Each structure stands twice: as C-alpha cells, then as structure tokens.
Amino acid sequence: MAELKLTKVGKTYGGSVEVLKDIDLDIKTGELIVFVGPSGCGKSTLLRMIAGLEKITGGTLEIDGMVVNDVPPAQRGIxxxxxxYALYPHMTVYDNMSFALKIAKKSREEIDEAVRKAAKILQLEEYLDRLPKALSGGQRQRVAIGRSIVRDPKVYLFDEPLSNLDAALRVATRIEIAQLKESMPDSTMIYVTHDQVEAMTLASRIVVLADKGIAQVGSPLDLYERPENEFVAQFIGSPAMNLIPGEIVGTGAQTTIKLDREGVAMSNVATTEADVGLKVNAGVRPEDLVEATGESYLYDGKVALLEALGEVTVLYFEPEHGRDPVIGKLPGIHDDLRGREVRLTADPAKVHVFHQGQSLLYR
Amino acid sequence: MHPALQGLLTIVIGVGGCVGYFYFSNVLLDRVIFPARGRDMGRNINRANMVRPWLFLFPAIFALGLYLAYPVAETLRLSLTDRAAGGAFVGLANYQQMMAEPKFWEALRNNFMWLLIVPAAATGFGLLAAQLTDRIRWGNLAKSLIFMPMAISFVGAGVIWKLVYEQRPVDVEQIGVLNAIYLALGGAEPQTWMTIPLWNSIFLMVVLVWIQTGFAMVILSAALRGIPEETVEAAIIDGAGPFQIFFKIKVPQIMGTIMVVWTTITLVVLKVFDIVFAMTNGQWETQVLANYMFDKLFSANDWGVGSASAMIIMLLVTPILAWNVYNARKEMR
Incomplete structure (x- = not known):
C-alpha cells in the first residue's frame, strides 16, 4: 500500500568515495522490485538507504509522497x-515476532492475534516456544519473514534472504515468498539478490544496478528480450550473451552485419543508410544459436569443450585471442559434436546490435 | 654476586631446567624405556604414547600437589589442633572459639557486603565503559586509561587511595582529594574518612572497583563486538531506542560473559586482603575474612583459629569457583 519515489538518490562515503549516484526510480503499490547487479554494485546499500540504516547523502526518497530522508527506520513503515536472518538469539520465536509490537506498546491481545496469524501463514505455529538455535535455516528465515509480516509494513525489504540456505531450501523458500506476495497483492516489496533466477522468477520489475547507477529497469522478459546495453545483455541470461564484433554492411528494416571473422549476422533491428560501416557487436544468446542448414551462417568454429546436460548441450568454441569464447546451447543431446567444426546461425529476431555498448534498438 | 646477575642466572636455570626436563625425559622414554625398534616396535610406540602425557604433566601435578593440595590438607589438620596445647587434637574447638568472636562476624558481614557491592559495581561500570568507548574515536585511549589500574598491585592501589582519603588539620591545605572536594563544597572540617564505620568499608570497596572495572570492560567490550550487527539493525527497524537495544538486545546476548566476569570478580572479592591490610588493617569495623585470618595466623600466632577461618574462606569460594568454571566452559562452546 505504498509508492516509493527515488529522485537523484546518491551515496558517498567519507565525502569522497561515491558508491551510488543519481538513482531515479518510481515504485508503484503492489510491485515486487528486484535489485540485481554484480557484487559491490551498491544494491544492498541502496536497500539499506531505503530502510534508513544508511544515510542518504544525495537526492530524496519519498514514501507515499512524504520525504523520509531523515525519518528514523521504525517510522518509515518498512x-x-x-x-x-538477524533473529534475536535469546528470544523465542514468539518473542522475536512480537518484539516490534511490544516496543510500539500494542495491547497483549493485539500482539497475540498478529503473531498467531503470521505464524499460521508461515506454518510456524508449533515452533512459537522455541529458540532460534533449535530451528533449521529455512524455519529461521520464515521467522524473520514473520517478524516483518507482524508489523504490517507498507514496504517489505528483503536483503538476499535466500543466500544462506542450501539449494533445495532456496527453491522452496523462493516459492513461499512468491506465494506470500500473491496473498498480499497490495504490499510493495523490494528484494535484493545476485541470483538472476530469483530475480527472473519473483520480480514484477527488475532494476539492474551497475557502475554506481541503474543500467536498466524493466520486466524480467523485457530485460531478457530487449536489453538496453551490453552490460544488461550479458548479466541477464546464463550462459551470458555472445558478443561478436563486426561492421554494418546492409541497412533498412533488417540490418546485415559482416562479422570480423567470416560469417554474417542478420538482425531485425532497424538501421538507416548513415549506419553503414558502423563498428558494432552482434549479440546472440547461446540458446538462440541453431545449427546452420543452408550456405549462410553466423558463426563457424571448432568445439573446444562440450557440456552434455541431457536437457541441453553447451558448446564452448575455441576462443579468439583476448575475447570470451563463443558459447552455443543446443536443445537435446549432441555428444558427437565434441572437437568438430560446427556452423551456427540465428533467427534475425533474436540478434541484438550494440554500438559502443548501447543497443541500437533504443536510439 | 650482583643481584641482577643472580636473577638472570635463576631465569636461565629455571627455563633451561624446564626445557631440559621435557627434552631429556622424552628422549629417555623414546630411546631407552620403550625404544621404537626391535621385535615389540608397535607395542612400544603405543606404550610410549600412553606414558607421555603423564610425563609432561608431572611437573605441573607435582607443583600443584605441593603448593595447593598439601596446604589444604595441612590447613584442615591445623584447624583441628591447638598450638598452646602443643598441637593436640581439639576437634571443632577452634571453630567454636571463632564463632564466639564478634570480630569474625564483623568480617563475615563485611565480606558479604563486599560480595554484594563490588562485583555488581565493577561489572556495571565495566559494561558501561565497554559500551560507551566502543563508538567514540578516542575510545581506545579511554579504554587504556580505565584498564591501567589493573597493572597496579593491590597494595600500591591501597597506598594511592589512602592519599586520596588523607586528612590534614582544618587550617592546613588538604592533600587528600576527597577532603579538598568536601571542604570546597562547604564541608565544615576535614573528615577522617577511614574511621567512619560503614562509609570506610565503602571507601575501601571503591579501590577494588577502580581496579576491577578495567578487567570487566576489556572482556565485555570483546563480547559486545561479537554481537551480530544485524540483530541490532533489526531492532532499530523494529523501533527500539538506544536503551532498549542495549538492555533488550545486547545485554541478553552477552549474559553468559557477564556472569563469568561477575563470578571472577566475586572470587577476587572473597579473597580481598591487601587493600584492607594496607589501608585500615581491619580497624574501625572494616575487618574482612582474609585479613582476620592473617591477624590470627601471624599477629596472634594462633594457627588453630587462623586455619579455621581459612577453611571458611575456602568453603565460600569453592561453589562460586565451580560455577565460574562451568559458565566459562559454556561460553567457550
């Protein structure tokens, strides 16, 4: 039940070390926004600034139209x-969940009702008398979530909540968080992760942070299908998108790129006459590369390494000096391609064109 | 020989003797008694490994036996004999005599008061100092200053504080800080602080609190730093104020350490002797058990009652010691 508006928000440590600058972002009620980015990009810092645990050194943060830069965390409704988890180790699950309400001097009945309700949602009813150390990792994280629910906040903030769980629990808890969001359609959530699967599955919109700022904001599939720049293109999707250098030779509704090492890429990105001769990178996702049947091909190389996963086969081609190897991902089993020359091509609709790091789609 | 040379020689012989003992006894075990060769090689190695811990523990066990276990047994024996009667066995007569002396009850009562006040005050001030010095820039300097009294001997501290409590005639400038302040605040005439019953005991306790606060602070400061920062941040988001964070989040998390510090200081308090001996020698109703014991043993030359009081002190210390060790072990896990 809350809108957030960040205007030119920045963070500088000690007056000289700038970690974030000019962050502009509008978050609407009921959205689940995911901040992703490489380590050290400031995504946790941004979340902590919204929480009020870090001071905002530039710009303004508004929650529901009110500037909260100097409002203490407890009064921001987050x-x-x-x-x-940050559970209080000396308190039982019940006390952990009721602590904030006790501080707020709510009545005993009110506290009890809120705690029991949250415990029921999270299936923690039988653990209310236990201390955190007697719980498993997944249960502890549910208590931490319960502690938030009990306060009925306007905005939920999650700081990499699944990182400390093992792989199986991570998937289960991720689904629980998704269900929780479903059951509370009006609550706004902000979620920080470095795991793009979490980002893709949970987010209504993803904010990719890089180099002190926002690289792109958009729905998960938006980022996947129409990345604005090479950073987002390579950050979203695994393995990362191939970037193959070349030069534009044909323009129009369809662009033809002659690649530096033989091969021709066709792309549905429109270009104009003026673009002829422009140095560009053709971007193709590994999963969009298919074996070429005709004469024309996009990429031609020798398979250096092959990972047969059953469901897909990942081909790593011999790298050219100084560049990442081109990677192909073919559906099904192709065990026989090991060490062979393979010719690949791609649907023009799936080929991206980047000039100086920016996508030509967004000119 | 020059005393410094003597000291050096003692150190060389002492340390060399230790190293020599461990080295040569080990060689003897491995080469001569159970040599790792011949027909029984495997068995010999196993046997040598079984003997080795005891070999290395021997000096410590011997020293503890000689200086700890034997004196306890001997003190118990002495407390049941009478020197005047040539060391004859007198049963519990010494204890009965001691119980009849008002000075013993005074000592016991004072010890009890020390027990209530000093550990609480030292731990409390230590906790306060630990919390307050943790976040300020010159905190480390403040910590060193607070810790410094730990380096001063109890007698030395007693002498320093005796000067603080010193009094001079009213027309002379006061050299005692307490009297100087007292007069500056409008006191009529300088007080002889050490002779005012009850207050004088408290003035003596201040000395021990002054010494032990540094100890408490160092241990508790380390414990406070061990608290996960996230639990504090979670409490901030939950709306807790600084006092609630301190008392409801931080203190409960280091309760185990607080108990260890508390009981450790309690043990020091039960054995307190030097401060009382140096400052009042138990006069003006400031007697404590350890000083009472010293009086009986070495001033009155009455080994019977002196030993009996020593046994009482040990009786009081033992349960607290056991609890202290139990708590400390729990903390280490």
Whole structure:
C-alpha cells in the first residue's frame, strides 16, 4: 500500500568515495522490485538507504509522497528481512515476532492475534516456544519473514534472504515468498539478490544496478528480450550473451552485419543508410544459436569443450585471442559434436546490435 | 654476586631446567624405556604414547600437589589442633572459639557486603565503559586509561587511595582529594574518612572497583563486538531506542560473559586482603575474612583459629569457583 519515489538518490562515503549516484526510480503499490547487479554494485546499500540504516547523502526518497530522508527506520513503515536472518538469539520465536509490537506498546491481545496469524501463514505455529538455535535455516528465515509480516509494513525489504540456505531450501523458500506476495497483492516489496533466477522468477520489475547507477529497469522478459546495453545483455541470461564484433554492411528494416571473422549476422533491428560501416557487436544468446542448414551462417568454429546436460548441450568454441569464447546451447543431446567444426546461425529476431555498448534498438 | 646477575642466572636455570626436563625425559622414554625398534616396535610406540602425557604433566601435578593440595590438607589438620596445647587434637574447638568472636562476624558481614557491592559495581561500570568507548574515536585511549589500574598491585592501589582519603588539620591545605572536594563544597572540617564505620568499608570497596572495572570492560567490550550487527539493525527497524537495544538486545546476548566476569570478580572479592591490610588493617569495623585470618595466623600466632577461618574462606569460594568454571566452559562452546 505504498509508492516509493527515488529522485537523484546518491551515496558517498567519507565525502569522497561515491558508491551510488543519481538513482531515479518510481515504485508503484503492489510491485515486487528486484535489485540485481554484480557484487559491490551498491544494491544492498541502496536497500539499506531505503530502510534508513544508511544515510542518504544525495537526492530524496519519498514514501507515499512524504520525504523520509531523515525519518528514523521504525517510522518509515518498512520491515526488513536480512540475509543472516538477524533473529534475536535469546528470544523465542514468539518473542522475536512480537518484539516490534511490544516496543510500539500494542495491547497483549493485539500482539497475540498478529503473531498467531503470521505464524499460521508461515506454518510456524508449533515452533512459537522455541529458540532460534533449535530451528533449521529455512524455519529461521520464515521467522524473520514473520517478524516483518507482524508489523504490517507498507514496504517489505528483503536483503538476499535466500543466500544462506542450501539449494533445495532456496527453491522452496523462493516459492513461499512468491506465494506470500500473491496473498498480499497490495504490499510493495523490494528484494535484493545476485541470483538472476530469483530475480527472473519473483520480480514484477527488475532494476539492474551497475557502475554506481541503474543500467536498466524493466520486466524480467523485457530485460531478457530487449536489453538496453551490453552490460544488461550479458548479466541477464546464463550462459551470458555472445558478443561478436563486426561492421554494418546492409541497412533498412533488417540490418546485415559482416562479422570480423567470416560469417554474417542478420538482425531485425532497424538501421538507416548513415549506419553503414558502423563498428558494432552482434549479440546472440547461446540458446538462440541453431545449427546452420543452408550456405549462410553466423558463426563457424571448432568445439573446444562440450557440456552434455541431457536437457541441453553447451558448446564452448575455441576462443579468439583476448575475447570470451563463443558459447552455443543446443536443445537435446549432441555428444558427437565434441572437437568438430560446427556452423551456427540465428533467427534475425533474436540478434541484438550494440554500438559502443548501447543497443541500437533504443536510439 | 650482583643481584641482577643472580636473577638472570635463576631465569636461565629455571627455563633451561624446564626445557631440559621435557627434552631429556622424552628422549629417555623414546630411546631407552620403550625404544621404537626391535621385535615389540608397535607395542612400544603405543606404550610410549600412553606414558607421555603423564610425563609432561608431572611437573605441573607435582607443583600443584605441593603448593595447593598439601596446604589444604595441612590447613584442615591445623584447624583441628591447638598450638598452646602443643598441637593436640581439639576437634571443632577452634571453630567454636571463632564463632564466639564478634570480630569474625564483623568480617563475615563485611565480606558479604563486599560480595554484594563490588562485583555488581565493577561489572556495571565495566559494561558501561565497554559500551560507551566502543563508538567514540578516542575510545581506545579511554579504554587504556580505565584498564591501567589493573597493572597496579593491590597494595600500591591501597597506598594511592589512602592519599586520596588523607586528612590534614582544618587550617592546613588538604592533600587528600576527597577532603579538598568536601571542604570546597562547604564541608565544615576535614573528615577522617577511614574511621567512619560503614562509609570506610565503602571507601575501601571503591579501590577494588577502580581496579576491577578495567578487567570487566576489556572482556565485555570483546563480547559486545561479537554481537551480530544485524540483530541490532533489526531492532532499530523494529523501533527500539538506544536503551532498549542495549538492555533488550545486547545485554541478553552477552549474559553468559557477564556472569563469568561477575563470578571472577566475586572470587577476587572473597579473597580481598591487601587493600584492607594496607589501608585500615581491619580497624574501625572494616575487618574482612582474609585479613582476620592473617591477624590470627601471624599477629596472634594462633594457627588453630587462623586455619579455621581459612577453611571458611575456602568453603565460600569453592561453589562460586565451580560455577565460574562451568559458565566459562559454556561460553567457550
């Protein structure tokens, strides 16, 4: 039930070390926004600034139209779930969940009702008398989430909540968070992760942070299908998108790129006469590369390494000096391609064109 | 020989003797008694490994036996004998005599008061200092200053504080800080602080609190730093104020350490002797058990009652010691 508006928000440590600058972002009620980015990009810092645990050194943060830069965390109407759970080790599950309400001097009945309700949602009813150390990792994280629910905040903040869980629990808890969001369609959530599967599955919109700022904001599939720049193109999707250098030779509704090492890429990105001769990178996702049947091909190379996963086969081609190897991902089993020359091509609709790091789609 | 040379020689012989003992006894075990060769090689190695811990523990066990276990047994024996009667066995007569002395009850009562006040005050101030010095820039300097009294001997501290409590005639400038302040605040005439019953005991306790606060602070400061920062941040988001964070989040998380510090200081308090001996020698109703014991043993030359009081002190210390060790072990896990 809350809108957030970040205007030119920045963070500088000690007056000289700038970690974030000019972050502009509008978050609407009921959205689940995911911040992703490489380590050290400031995504956790941004979340902590929204929470009020870090001071905002530039710009303004508004929650529901009110500037909250100098409002203490407890009065911002936010609740936060930490990566390390941050449960109070000396309190039972019940006391952990009721602590905020006790501080707020709510009546005993009110507290009891809120805690029991949250415990029921999270299936923690039988653990209410236990201390955190007697719980498993997944249960602890549910208690941490319960502690947030009890406060009925306007905005939920999650700081890498699944990082400390093992792989199986991570999937289960991720689904629980998705269901929780379903059951509370009006609550706004902000979620920080470095795991793009979490980002893709949970987010209504993803904010990719890089180099002190926002690289792109959009729905998960938006980022996947229409990345604005090479950073987002390579960050979203695994393995990362191939970038193959070349030069534009044909323009129009369809662009023809002659690649530096033989091969021709066709792309549905429109270009004009003026673009002829422009140095560009053709971007193709590994999963969009298919074996070429005709004469024309996009890429031709020798398979250096092959990973047969059953469902797909990942081909790593011999790298050219100084560049990442081109990677192909073919559906099904292709065990026989090991060490062979393979010719690949791609649907023009799936070929991206980048000039100086920016996608020509967004000119 | 020059005393410094003597000291050096003692150190060389002492340390060399230790190293020599461990080295040569080990060689003897491995080469001569159970040599790792011949027909029984495997069995010999196993046997040598079984003997080795005891070999290395021997000096410590011997020293503890000689200086700890034997004196306890001997003190118990002495407390049941009478020197005047040539060391004859007198049963519990010494204890009965001691119980009849008002000075013993005074000592016991004072010890009890020390027990209530000093550990609480030292731990409390230590906790306060630990929390307050943790976040300020010159905190480390403040910590060193607070810790410094730990380096001063109890007698030295007693002498320093005796000067603080010193009094001079009213027309002379006061050299005692307490009297100087007292007069500056409008006191009529300088007080002889050490002779005012009850207050004088408290003035003596201040000395021990002054010494032990540094100890408490160092241990508790380390414990406070061990608290996960996220739990504090979670409490901030939950709306807790600084006092609630301190008392409801931080203190409960280091309760185990607080108990260890508390009981450790309690043990020091039960054995307190030097401060009382140096400052009042138990006069003006400031007697404590350890000083009472010293009086009986070495001033009155009455080994019977002196030993009896020593046994009482040990009786009081033992349960607290056991609890202290139990708590400390729990903390280490």
């Amino acid at each position: 609740a936060m779930v930490f990566q390390t």
